[in-house]
Amino acid sequence: MTDLPTAMVRMAHLVNHVFAEVSRDHDLTPQQAQLMCQLIAGPVGMGELTRLMRLEKSSMSGLVDRVERRGLVERVRDTCDRRAYRIELTEDGVRLANKSHEGVIAELERRAASLTDEERDALTALLGKVLD
C-alpha cells in the first residue's frame, strides 16, 4: 500500500506504457497517435492543437508535417481566416486513429477488469473529482 501521489504516478506510467505499445503496433509514435486521437471528433486548428497538446507552435508544425507526409492528415485552409489551417484526418487517418483509440481503451479496460462494477464507478467518479 502506497500513498495517493505515488499511485497516481504509477497509473500514469501504466497509461503511458499502454499508449506506447498500441502506437508502436500501428507504426506510430505516441505523439503522432495522440495527435490523431485529438482529430477523431473533427478537424482542429493548429492553435487549438498546440493548446491541447501543450506544445510550441513550431513543434506542432513538425509533428503535423511528419503525419501529413505519411498521408494520415491534411492541412486545409480555413475559409474564414486565410492565415489559419484546420488539420483533418484522411480516410487512412480515420481508420488508424480509431484503431489506435480502441486499442488503448481495450487494453485499459482489460487492466481494470478485476474491479467490480461498483468499484469501477467509484474509481471513475474519484478520478473525475481530481481532474476538475
Place this chain on the structure above:
Amino acid sequence: MTDLPTAMVRMAHLVNHVFAEVSRDHDLTPQQAQLMCQLIAGPVGMGELTRLMRLEKSSMSGLVDRVERRGLVERVRDTCDRRAYRIELTEDGVRLANKSHEGVIAELERRAASLTDEERDALTALLGKVLD
C-alpha cells in the same frame, strides 16, 4: 461524466504535465528527472534502469551520459561484475532529485486536496487494485 479508460488517460495527462512542469523548474527534462527519481533509493545498474524505464540500453547510455555531464550522477564500476556499472547520484544529484520528487508529490497532493480523507483512501486503494 466519462468512462473509466478516458478518466485514466486524463489522469495520466495531468501527471505527465505536472512532471514536465516540475522538471522544467529544475532545468531537467522529464526523462532526466525520472531517471534521477529512480536513483533516490540507492544506486541502480544500467540493466535494471532500462527495465524500470522501458528503454533500450543504448538510449539509457545516452540519457546517463547527459545527466553525468551535468554532474548529477556517476558511473561506478560494479565490484562483482567488471562489465557492469552502478549509476549513483552525486551530492548535487541527491539534492535535485529530492527537490524534484517533492515538487511532483506536492503538486499532486494539491490537485487531490478536494478529496475527503475517505475518498483519498478509496482512490488510493482502487488505483492499487488496477496497478496490480
Place this chain on the structure above:
DNA sequence: TATTGTTATACTCTATAACTATA
C-alpha cells in the same frame, strides 16, 4: 557463447528565434 554496456547512425520530438502572410 552469452551478457553488459558503448558507439554509430538515423530518426523523431522539442524549444527558441526569426520570418512570412494575413488580420
Place this chain on the structure above:
DNA sequence: TATAGTTATAGAGTATAACAATA
C-alpha cells in the same frame, strides 16, 4: 500592430545494428 503558422537551428530522446570487454 497583432496573430497564425512556417522555417532555421540546436539539442534531447529513441531504436536498430554493430561492436568491445567480461563472464
